[in-house]
Amino acid sequence: MVVVATGFSYLIEPIIAPSNLSLVYLTAVLFSALRYGLWPSIMAATLGVLVWNYLFLPPKYSMTIDNPQDVLALLLFLIVSLVVSNLAALKLRQSRAIAARAKTTTQLYLFSQEIAVAGSLKDLPPIITRTIGAMLNCEALLLLRVGNGLELSAGYPQKRELDAVELSLAQAAGNGTPGSLAGRLLFMPLRSQRGIIGVLGVDRSLSQSLLPDEERLLSILVDQTAVAIERTQLAETIDLARLEAETERLRSAMLTSISHDLRTPLTTIMAAHSMLRSLGVSCDPATRRELFERAEDEAERLDRFIGNLIDMTQLESGKMKVKLGPIEVGDAVESALARADHLVVRHTVAVDLPPDLPMVMADFMLLEQVLFNLIDNAVKYAPQDTTVGIFANMDDDSVVIGVADQGDGIPSDATETIFDKFARVKFEDRQRPGTGLGLAICRGFLQAMGGTITAGNRQDRSGALFLIRLAISNV
Ligand code: ADP
Numbered sequence: 001m002v003v004v005a006t007g008f009s010y011l012i013e014p015i016i017a018p019s020n021l022s023l024v025y026l027t028a029v030l031f032s033a034l035r036y037g038l039w040p041s042i043m044a045a046t047l048g049v050l051v052w053n054y055l056f057l058p059p060k061y062s063m064t065i066d067n068p069q070d071v072l073a074l075l076l077f078l079i080v081s082l083v084v085s086n087l088a089a090l091k092l093r094q095s096r097a098i099a100a101r102a103k104t105t106t107q108l109y110l111f112s113q114e115i116a117v118a119g120s121l122k123d124l125p126p127i128i129t130r131t132i133g134a135m136l137n138c139e140a141l142l143l144l145r146v147g148n149g150l151e152l153s154a155g156y157p158q159k160r161e162l163d164a165v166e167l168s169l170a171q172a173a174g175n176g177t178p179g180s181l182a183g184r185l186l187f188m189p190l191r192s193q194r195g196i197i198g199v200l201g202v203d204r205s206l207s208q209s210l211l212p213d214e215e216r217l218l219s220i221l222v223d224q225t226a227v228a229i230e231r232t233q234l235a236e237t238i239d240l241a242r243l244e245a246e247t248e249r250l251r252s253a254m255l256t257s258i259s260h261d262l263r264t265p266l267t268t269i270m271a272a273h274s275m276l277r278s279l280g281v282s283c284d285p286a287t288r289r290e291l292f293e294r295a296e297d298e299a300e301r302l303d304r305f306i307g308n309l310i311d312m313t314q315l316e317s318g319k320m321k322v323k324l325g326p327i328e329v330g331d332a333v334e335s336a337l338a339r340a341d342h343l344v345v346r347h348t349v350a351v352d353l354p355p356d357l358p359m360v361m362a363d364f365m366l367l368e369q370v371l372f373n374l375i376d377n378a379v380k381y382a383p384q385d386t387t388v389g390i391f392a393n394m395d396d397d398s399v400v401i402g403v404a405d406q407g408d409g410i411p412s413d414a415t416e417t418i419f420d421k422f423a424r425v426k427f428e429d430r431q432r433p434g435t436g437l438g439l440a441i442c443r444g445f446l447q448a449m450g451g452t453i454t455a456g457n458r459q460d461r462s463g464a465l466f467l468i469r470l471a472i473s474n475v
């Protein structure tokens with residue numbers, strides 16, 4: 001800067017008084033201060049004063065000064081230079097600090113975005129070490145607490161074994177004392193509300209030492225890491241607890257259902273049996289027939305219930321074999337009705353199938369079981385002497401089969417939940433024999449056949465309406 005100012009001074013020397021050249025050198029000081037800070041600008045001021053005096057102030061080429069006014073000019077130059085240097089250097093520091101803060105903010109924002117993407121505790125550690133390592137250009141290691149010890153869970157640029165010294169540093173950090181090794185390796189505890197949940201290590205040897213700004217950034221990153229890990233750990237614990245509660249709920253529903261549904265028919269059968277035995281030959285034929293029929297009904301109910309349980313287990317274990325082929329809907333309906341014959345004694349069944357209905361892709365046994373379960377429900381949940389309607393029609397490349405009853409229908413908020421296992425909508429429903437498995441099986445079977453089943457209510461009157469959709473068979 002001083003050299004440039006001197007060259008310029010030579011150029012304008014003929015037209016300007018030597019004392020006024022101070023302005024040229026002052027400009028040089030100002031630029032140095034703005035560009036390089038306080039000390040370089042003081043250096044420029046000192047150099048400037050010497051060169052200006054030696055080359056331009058009379059007598060030329062000597063350090064002495066003739067004119068007392070020039071001494072004043074020189075002093076003034078020094079004072080103004082100092083003020084300018086200080087102000088400019090301050091400005092420079094401020095703008096650098098602002099730039100650094102902006103950079104830190106951006107990096108923190110990027111970090112939080114990166115860790116927000118990680119859904120599970122498994123994905124989080126690699127993302128953390130990669131982001132921190134890349135941000136600070138250093139090696140990053142993340143150790144998480146497992147039981148009483150620490151376990152290395154991720155590393156950048158790669159996961160590696162810690163040596164004995166590093167391990168003891170990490171352990172000290174795990175106990176709450178941050179430690180560093182020869183200013184190279186730095187281990188910091190990850191503190192959360194539940195104590196220290198792990199340790200973050202950065203190895204500075206790749207990038208020499210960290211700048212103060214970077215250290216500040218690192219300590220914020222450590223805090224954020226702790227929060228992120230704790231959050232995911234909590235979320236997973238809650239999920240697990242929820243899953244356990246759900247399993248527990250299902251298990252107790254199943255136990256209640258099984259004990260109730262096994263017991264009711266068995267009690268009836270046993271009562272009928274002991275009555276038949278105690279009455280012996282004295283029993284009149286009508287009573288005998290009634291007792292036998294009742295026992296038979298209940299035995300069948302028991303059989304259906306156990307069949308449902310077996311179907312469900314097979315569905316869940318994925319062992320169910322599905323034989324898809326072209327099926328005549330009418331055949332399946334007829335077969336289901338024949339099986340349900342003794343259930344529909346107090347109801348009327350109206351079947352309405354168009355004669356030109358195409359065949360569907362299905363498994364006969366499964367489709368028949370679905371229809372049977374729907375008819376069983378229609379009879380169970382609609383009052384006596386009402387009609388159960390079974391119809392079908394073509395819709396694009398599928399066939400829709402409907403089963404409609406004339407009962408109270410299904411509450412609008414339950415049209416999906418009734419397909420859950422052990423779901424029983426209303427309290428009264430629990431009084432009727434049933435397991436809450438029938439519809440779950442229907443849905444499972446239809447999924448296995450590539451079809452769907454939905455529940456709703458009739459538009460024309462009260463009553464439930466179940467719709468089955470199956471693809472048309474093009475074989
Ligand atoms: P289950 O009949 O053994 O209880 P399902 O899975 O077949 O089990 O049915 C689940 C629940 O859906 C029933 O308990 C009942 O509340 C309701 N539901 C099923 N079918 C009907 C229907 N046709 N009308 C009214 N509610 C029904």
